[in-house]
Amino acid sequence: MKVGVIGLGLIGGSIAKELKHRGFATKIKGVDLNAANAKAALELGLIDEFAGDGPGSFNLNDLILFLEDIELIIVAIPVDAARKFVPEILDHLSSKQVLMDVGSTKVGICSAVSGRSNRKQFVATHPIAGTENSGPRAAHVGLFEGKIGIVCDAEESSSEALGIVQKIYNMLGMRIIRMDSAQHDQHISYVSHLSHISSFALALTVLDKEKDERLIFNMAGSGFESTVRLAKSSSEMWSPIFQQNKDFLAKALDEYIERLLAFKQDILEKNDNSLKMMMLDANRVRKILDGQDKNEVKLDLIDE
Amino acid sequence: MKVGVIGLGLIGGSIAKELKHRGFATKIKGVDLNAANAKAALELGLIDEFAGDGPGSFNLNDLILFLEDIELIIVAIPVDAARKFVPEILDHLSSKQVLMDVGSTKVGICSAVSGRSNRKQFVATHPIAGTENSGPRAAHVGLFEGKIGIVCDAEESSSEALGIVQKIYNMLGMRIIRMDSAQHDQHISYVSHLSHISSFALALTVLDKEKDERLIFNMAGSGFESTVRLAKSSSEMWSPIFQQNKDFLAKALDEYIERLLAFKQDILEKNDNSLKMMMLDANRVRKILDGQDKNEVKLDLIDE
The missing domain is CATH 3.40.50.720 (NAD(P)-binding Rossmann-like Domain)
Structure with a gap:
């Protein structure tokens, strides 16, 4: 072909x-x-x-x-x-x-x-x-x-x-x-587009605070490297994506910020139980991503 | 020994x-x-x-x-x-x-x-x-x-x-x-602790929205997997860390949320230039993390 x-x-x-x-x-x-x-x-x-x-x-x-x-x-x-x-x-x-x-x-x-x-x-x-x-x-x-x-x-x-x-x-x-295309854009706003913005924003926060590049480089092994990986992505590609998906993405961002504020409050108030509950809940991603349930994750495959 | x-x-x-x-x-x-x-x-x-x-x-x-x-x-x-x-x-x-x-x-x-x-x-x-x-x-x-x-x-x-x-x-x-220990806690709040919270909060946002684990699993290749990796971390270990570093961390979280809101505003208002400028700025992490400057990154090594 x-x-x-x-x-x-x-x-x-x-x-x-x-x-x-x-x-x-x-x-x-x-x-x-x-x-x-x-x-x-x-x-x-x-x-x-x-x-x-x-x-x-x-x-x-x-x-x-x-x-x-x-x-x-x-x-x-x-x-x-x-x-x-x-x-x-x-x-x-x-x-x-x-x-x-x-x-x-x-x-x-x-x-x-x-x-x-x-x-x-x-x-x-x-x-x-x-x-x-x-x-x-x-x-x-x-x-x-x-x-x-x-x-x-x-x-x-x-x-x-x-x-x-x-x-x-x-x-x-x-x-x-x-x-459905609308379904797609909504799902992807959470799973992909929000991830990219969280990463870009994290990079900017750290770069703005830490003027000493050596420090960032030295401390990157502590988790930063993985969460900030997507901040290397192309602005030419991602700016139009964010704009085209602005409504779903704005809502996803609001929900994300709400979660961050919940962490902030629990940290400041030292609500140890609530903090641990949130993290244990978040830990469920391990099972999903490591595909321990791979066999059970039945896909709606198209086998024509 | x-x-x-x-x-x-x-x-x-x-x-x-x-x-x-x-x-x-x-x-x-x-x-x-x-x-x-x-x-x-x-x-x-x-x-x-x-x-x-x-x-x-x-x-x-x-x-x-x-x-x-x-x-x-x-x-x-x-x-x-x-x-x-x-x-x-x-x-x-x-x-x-x-x-x-x-x-x-x-x-x-x-x-x-x-x-x-x-x-x-x-x-x-x-x-x-x-x-x-x-x-x-x-x-x-x-x-x-x-x-x-x-x-x-x-x-x-x-x-x-x-x-x-x-x-x-x-x-x-x-x-x-x-x-200095205070210096350490401040730096690490940005480069490590903030990364962990951004990841935990991202996991919770997506898990809360996407009840269908298959969807998360299927779409994880789109960036989610990397940004959410740290959300697998132990709550027993991380809850006390966050609490012990609460003041630096709360400040880092505020600055992070400010960045996220800047993205949200630019996306909703379709400020293409401003969006691209932010992302290009964030792209600097590539140079730092990929260690293209490795030889120039002189470390304050202790060689006693």
């Missing part, structure tokens, strides 16, 4: 690398607004050729022309750009082409394509995988192994388009869950 | 294991209020014998008797218990014995021993190492390799006592930094 990847960062680059690695893609064309990224993706062998007069240079017409022999187009760009470009690309698809995105918010993109004549050729997805690193050099095989790929508003997509996405995601080692 | 370890959890157990492993301790006696832990420590070979009539059973007189042929006593118990027991043990030391603790708060313990006649035989330390796991089964060789060991209020300890601690910490692969 001939595959086009728009956006050659960690996710787009890793999918490209996997599809070549597994011999699924006979040809991969790529495009990235960042000329250095496009060039690196070619040098790294993630793609076979890139669009435009030179790396990183293209307009919509050029892009459509560049992608005309492509059967599957994967959009892996920041969610604000995706919301703008996906409907335009969709309108120019030939009847045999399938378009999918991999963004971290799904209501925005699904509203943007709603009612378009080619809507059925588009599949809204979110592979739950990533690292705090970005760019084509961070791309690697194995990123998606054992992870979950969420497909949103599947009833709006054709079974052919869904079948292709299913096949690719399974090939990458992912299990697929279907979900 | 004959070594006694009071508290056979992750830290006490790992130190015991290292000292035996490296042949430094000719004999290790251990004690733990938790009978199962004491027994496990013996079975795992972390210690050679345990105190009391049976595992976990002892009183102060028994303990003093049990430790009378011991040259170095390491206290690795929750900080509230350490604050209570360390002064009592100190008062019963023979002139050749050295006592050290490894707790995460240092003002409390240093005040508790202040002015005692044997004060010079005590060294207040904090090895900046740990995992979210606890108990003797979590103990392992290598835990301290490359980490920092903080020695507080060193001027209150004799050079002989400091020399023994220095020797052991260097043997375990740690570099030593000296610090």
